[in-house]
Amino acid sequence: MAQLISARAPKQSFGRSITGQANALAFSKAELALCTAAGEKHQRAVAVTGSLGFSDGEGGHQHGKQGLIPCFGVPRGGGGAMKLRLFAVLAAAFLAGCQTPYQEMGATGGVVAMPITNDTYRISARGNGFTDPTAVQDYSLLKAAEVTLQTGNTHFVILGSQDTTSRDYGRTAGTMQTNVYGNTAFTTYNPGVTYDIVKPGQDLLVQVGKVLPGQQPPAGAFPAQQVYDNIGPRVLRPKKK
Structure with missing residues (x-):
């Protein structure tokens, strides 16, 4: 006072x-x-x-x-x-x-996919103090979907997740x-x-795979194209220079 x-x-x-x-x-x-x-x-x-x-x-x-x-x-x-x-x-x-936009990992945060095996990746997403935790979750899932599609696969399964929020x-x-x-x-x-600045973060361990037409996808598998189509339009992108 x-x-x-x-x-x-x-x-x-x-x-x-x-x-x-x-x-x-x-x-x-x-x-x-x-x-x-x-x-x-x-x-x-x-x-x-x-x-x-x-x-x-x-x-x-x-x-x-x-x-x-x-x-x-x-x-x-x-x-x-x-x-x-x-x-x-x-x-x-x-x-x-x-807030941190959907971008490559940098000083203010972002998201990155790192290969662990031929079909397993660790997705790391970080936000700054203005970023909502749900935005970081979207970044993780969107990056997993992108990696799945870029490698010629159709689905991904989340093997594990970790909250990496810092204060x-x-x-x-x-x-x-x-x-x-x-x-x-x-x-x-x-x-x-x-x-007190809260910086949300999340790590995902995902496995990617291809499900052929007529095949049943594994239990808990996410269809990568659907994830990409739903999350992609709503994330904040970096401003074009």
Whole structure:
């Protein structure tokens, strides 16, 4: 909670306090600019444990869906609830655009298939802190279907799976700001906030094979073409350069 230190008690509320410090790994300078675009020149992006933080204009927060987003000020007076809902919609779009896309494994995650035997593969999928676990599951199954079709097979069987989700914990530095109004100086201090970033991951061990027309597929076998046709259109792809 912000602490207000003053030489005398103010007769009215002045300005907006800094609501936190951005997690440098989560936001770029362009994203931080979204915070000042709302007309709140002292606000910064904030990472809040288990929630999206929206500034209430008083240095506090209203909590919602898990994640990390820029913190926007909600002006005092009427219309605050409507603007908060609008910011929630914009935040959801922002988060969707930040998740790890279906791509080759890289620094921000992705998916890769590694052969174990001639017909057995290990599929590894990783996401960043903005990626939903179900998206990582889709990536694993889609890659298994692609490998099956690329090797001239029709079905794959999941021999085993492992949850490889990781978590990053940390705490941002506290912030302090002093404003002078006339002969009075007001100092507002906000302690750092703890953040918890969940990065979903999954490993699958799959066996691929070809089922001829009229043959019965093995128990639990996935038809690769159907998996590809259903999952392929809904995964997030990298933006074309």
